[in-house]
Amino acid sequence: MLFVAEAPEILLMYAIPNGDWRGFSVAKKLKAEGLNPGIPDIHVPVARSRYIGLYIEFKRAGGPVKEEQWEKIHALTEQGHLAILCDSAVVALKILRKYLKGEIE
Numbered sequence: 566m567l568f569v570a571e572a573p574e575i576l577l578m579y580a581i582p583n584g585d586w587r588g589f590s591v592a593k594k595l596k597a598e599g600l601n602p603g604i605p606d607i608h609v610p611v612a613r614s615r616y617i618g619l620y621i622e623f624k625r626a627g628g629p630v631k632e633e634q635w636e637k638i639h640a641l642t643e644q645g646h647l648a649i650l651c652d653s654a655v656v657a658l659k660i661l662r663k664y665l666k667g668e669i670e
Contacts, residue, residue, distance in 0.1 A: 572665035574611040581606055603633030605641070605648060607657070613667045620648040621657050628652075 569575060581604050582595075592600075605622035612618065620641050622634060630650065641648040647669065651657040663669050 568662065568665075572662075575609070575661070575665060577611055578607060578609045578661075581608060601637075603631065603637035605634075605638065609661065609664070611665065613664055614670055615645070616647040616664075616669075617645040618647070619661070619664050620646055621660070622648070622650050623654075623657065624650055624652055626652040 583600060583602060583604050583606070605620035607619075607621040607623075609619040609621075620638070622630075622638065624630060638648040638650070647664065649660060651660065660669070
């Protein structure tokens with residue numbers, strides 16, 4: 566896994582499966598369990614610098630961002646998180662590494 570020796574906190578990172586396509590019955594069950602549309606795809610519940618955590622939303626280059634996604638990103642930012650959009654895994658990994666090293670202000 567990505568530089569666990571340098572930043573073992575990365576093991577706290579988890580994916581949020583809000584964006585997967587599902588059948589009606591599965592979607593209904595997940596909604597009852599707390600599915601929250603618009604929440605970004607990845608959460609790193611680790612405080613660094615002035616942020617209390619990192620959220621990453623993946624989008625294809627040029628892909629649309631839904632209004633509920635912008636609203637959640639804005640709300641998370643207001644609460645002290647770094648919440649960002651990434652159009653590639655390479656960019657996300659660079660940001661993740663910088664974040665965990667405390668290099669993002």
